[in-house]
Amino acid sequence: MTSVRRWAGVWRGGVYLLVSLLSGIVTVLALPVLCVPRLARPWADRHRDRAGRLLGLPTASRSAPRAAHRLAGAGPSTGRDLLWLPVHAVIGVAIGLPALLCVGNVVTGVVVTTLWWAFAPEDRPRPFVDVPVTGWATALTLGPLQILLLLALAYVCFPPMARAHARICLAVLSRSTAEQLADRVAVLTRTRADVLDAHGAELRRIERDLHDGTQARLVAIAMRLAVARQALSDDPRDERFLEELLRDAHEGTEEAMTELRGVISTVYPPILADRGLAGALTAVTARCGVPTRLSIGDIDRVPAAVEAVVYFAVAEALTNVVKHSRATTAAVRVSRTAGRLSVVVTDDGTGGADDRRGTGLAGIRGRVLALDGLVDIDSPAGGPTTITMELPCGS
Structure with a gap:
């Protein structure tokens, strides 16, 4: 199982490095356009999210800058977003090219091993840079040897290289303590007015x-x-x-x-008092017009205010799924880590959910932010849609 997890990490690291190479090239080519702050911000947010997911950081730490941007304006973060462009243009290409060469030569090894005979002698792929393949003996020796050596290199190097890029990304784009405090005050001021x-x-x-x-x-x-x-x-x-x-x-x-x-x-729904949060969510998912899978971990005792917010937010999210998403399945996952309760609502619908267009998402965000929580809505066109909410619920 440890080996499987390790190879999964190699795969994630390799994909991360190749995508970083591609986005680094795009950054170089589109640098004049991306220097516009309005475009630099979502580009930086996308890389921050990728880095956070690779390093296993909680959603809260990744979505907080985005919420702060919406409510507090650009501020000093714009300078960091613009700084990230040349930094990523350099390290994205520099750290992604070795990964591309490694993957490309693994493919070359496979071609040499199996299809060397289909090429003309002068056009045959050459393993180990320039070693000619003269027959099956050479192909079955050099091809697998190249594949094994490069897979070993990827096994050792891909995860730390990807993590290094992710850490550099977060180091450049992370906010100072004073900026985090200022953003949080702006968010709380706005949400306090909304709550009132x-x-x-x-x-x-x-x-x-x-x-x-x-x-x-x-x-x-x-x-x-x-x-x-x-x-x-x-x-x-x-x-x-x-x-x-x-x-x-x-x-x-x-x-x-x-x-x-x-x-x-x-x-305050009476079902919460009668059956608790787990029972109330079971009833909500059972009533949903779309088949919904519910997964609740060991959440222990949750404050009543948090229970009510989670109940109404999940009910509203599932109502949106039925009304707008054209989904065939949905899922609700509730878990608790230390003093934070995480709620994830997903569906396989058409996507395109946007809290600026109503559809109840603005109400969900307002309820969660009122308790100093965080909301992240990921709903690309074509789906799927994932709504992640994190609320403080004591230790």
Whole structure:
């Protein structure tokens, strides 16, 4: 199993190095265009995300700069984004070319071993730079030997070379402590204002629901009971009239209770108190119109405010999947690492989700940011869509 993981790391490192070579060449060719800050920022963000994924950094540390850019403006980060362009143009090409040569010569070894006979003598691939292949004995000796030596080189060198590039990337693009603090203050100031607006709107909605619905029904019940009381004092023998009034009052009471439960459920879903977060999410995924797989790790006790945010966010995300994504399957994964709760919602739909176009994603982001959490939405055109949320939940 260790060997399999090691070769998986070699594969990831090789892909990372080859993509870095390609993006380094693109950076050289498109340098005048990428020097525009508006274009340099997403280019730098893309490399920061790649580096973070390779090094196994949490999503929070990768998505924080992007959220800060949106809410706090460019600031000093623009200088780092522009600095990354020449740095990556140099190290991306320098560190990617050896990987390309290694992979290319492995392919050459395979061709030499199996297809040497299909080439004219003067056009045959030559292993070990310039060793001629004269027959099967030479091909079956030099070809596999070249493949084995280069695979051994890749096994030893690809992972550390890829990690070195990723560390350089994060070192150039990382923010100072003062900048991180300034960005965090800007984010919290913005989200605090959003939360206050949302809180006021929610209070007005609850007041309107109670006034127009529950209160109106309770007034009607009180009036029916008053009429029944008066009828009872006037003519106790009119049982049919009294029965109708009491039946109407009873039905009105049940309807008022149903409406009241509906209002309460929008504040804090009763299912969370009854079944906990795991049970509530099980119910949400079971009701989803798209087959949804739920995976919940050992999350221990989660604060009530975090439970409510996760519940509403997952419910809204799955609603979006049903309404907009045209997906055939979805998945929800909840896990906890130390003091952070991670929630990942994925679907195999058409992608293109954007919180700037509504679709409920803005509400999800607002709920999560209000608790000092982080949200990352990865939804390229054509799919798939991945929404990652991380919330602090104590240690």
